[in-house]
Amino acid sequence: MEKEDARFQKLEQLHERRKQVVRLHLRGTGVMEIVALTGLSYPAVRGAIDLFARGGWSAIKPACRGRDKGDGRLLNAEQEASVRRTICDKRPEQLKMEFALWTRGAVMQFIEREFGVRLSIRATGEYLRRWGFTPQKPIKRAYEQRPEAVKQWIDNEYPAIARRAKDEGGEIHWGDETALVNTDVRGRSYAPRGKTPVTLAVGGTREKLSMISTVTNQGCASWMIIDGAFNHERLIEFLQALVRDGRRRRKKVFLILDNLGVHHCKPVKAWLADHRRDIEVFFLPSYSPELNPDERLNADLKQTIGSKVPVRTKAKLRAxxxxxxxxxxxxxxxxxxxxxxxxxxxxx
Known part of the structure; x- marks a missing residue:
């Protein structure tokens, strides 16, 4: 009879086999008879009985195999914590490294430079996985953006605007402008591997429209589509529409915009000064479009229009x-x- 090799059994299976051996032993069955009944080797049977004799039922539970957790790691806990903080708080370029992103290669190079420990790419990836880090598409952020200004906006400036809007019975609108063209095809198209699909270009003139819109966190959306240049006259026209809607609902408009030049021009400032009771405008930190929820509306609109068959006329684009x-x-x-x-x- 071929003997079972306990070394290749799962821990749960091995535990059950040892319990079976001990039960037979407690009934008075001899060791060689247990070997014949169970198909285990003599050392496996003898070992289970000896473990039980020394420590009882708890002693026969097999211990985890392999190396202990953390055994063989080249970085200690303090070094690991330092690397994690650096990845979260700094970009490679800030550390004078020739990497734009924290790739495995960048992390590997940083660890070698800081601690003199050379890891392989695979080992670096294992550390990152163990820390809960995953490869992700980064958010694009302007180089000129000032992180301290963004923090000040999120922590202090916007909460102050929100409190004022609540106290004065107002409504916060987030505004933005975008361009719409009839040649903007977005998304992906299935095709056989290695055969890139072709999109037919729209014939004739490239048509373009502009749109200014606002959204609120209560789910309201307002917009105006513009044929031609977006200037202070069109902006004031849109602001007038917002004020009319606000008066109808008896709500003052607190409008948050980016720092486009037309938003700061003298005619717009003068108009806002004359209508301060109905509308006030606040400005996001410079180079921070990602902080504006209305950017998501623009992306929604462009994705939808770009995924359809391109239109050939400005009227159809507007429609x-x-x-x-x-x-x-x-x-x-x-x-x-x-x-x-x-x-x-x-x-x-």
Missing amino acids: AADEHMQFIAANRKRVRAYFQDPIVKYAA
């Missing part, structure tokens, strides 16, 4: 944009979802 904007405006839940993006959730 397509207006149709989707009406769909968005009628779907408050969709608008509120823009504010669930982790980057803008502070405004939710």
